[in-house]
Amino acid sequence: MDTTPERDRPAVAELSDLRDAIVEVLTSLPRPPSRLRIQAADVGIDIRWEEEPAPARPGREPAPVTAAAPVAAAAPAPAELGPVLVAPSVGVFYQAPSPGSEPFVTVGTVVEAGQQIGIVEAMKLMIPIFADRAGTITAVLKADGTPVEYDEPLFALAEQV
Template identity: 35%
Template sequence: MSMDIKQIQDLIKFVAKSGVNEVAIEEKDFKITIKTNQEPTYVTATVPGQPLVQAAAQAPAQVTAVNPPPVEQTAPAKTAADETAKYITIKSPMIGTFYRSSSPDKAAFVNVGDEVKSGQVVCIVEAMKLFNEIESEISGKVVKVLVDNAQPVEYDQPLFLVDPS
């Protein structure tokens, strides 16, 4: 049995949501262990003849702890919320490190004010030494970049706000 990156990501999400502290899968040529507890989750996968691979994933409990406590909304705050409601969010399909360009000396894939088309590469998310091009699923104008370059991102974390009009 060999697992691809998507299966490993799905397993990480399942373990994080299930509340289980540890899952280990071992076959003759493949071993994966996922451990959780309010600390970051570490995945270790070993395949004979290949180097050790590790990926860090935040436990969902930590993500909610980072959110500020609810604040009573006033009329201006509601207006701001209504304005952002018309925008569509491009989210990270995986856990990894967010990059706005293909290399440090290259221009960003997209900037605020740029028009994007469905299928256009908007950023790269690096996960376990694999650089995954993230494509826009919608067409529109980039209104806001929500993540700083070279920052870690979570699965389903908003990356860009796009005005589809």
């Protein structure tokens, strides 16, 4: 039951529309920004990315080179995995309700439709991820704390028959 007072419903609807527009903008970006600033009155949006490291100047020590992360083997295509449960938004994927807590699900967990299976954090909003069908988790496709895109596969699922 919606308990929002009648006078506040247009404002709530506008906030929902604004959230949807922000998610749409974020999903269209080539990579996650380091900063996103939104101004509600008179609209406005400011998206920034971390700058690339500046080249070393003559007479200065070059910036330390960090080792590249090892390249993981290519993940199987979603069609090879069977049904998948996907990210509801762009953001950072978390497997547990809080740091140090047990994950919502692991490989072998039997889930019901509507059961919470993870969280995506987007602009300080914690968006729950719910299973859209019943089944058994057969693979966790993204590591905890990693960026995800809208509709990106997070879990493989063997559906119950």
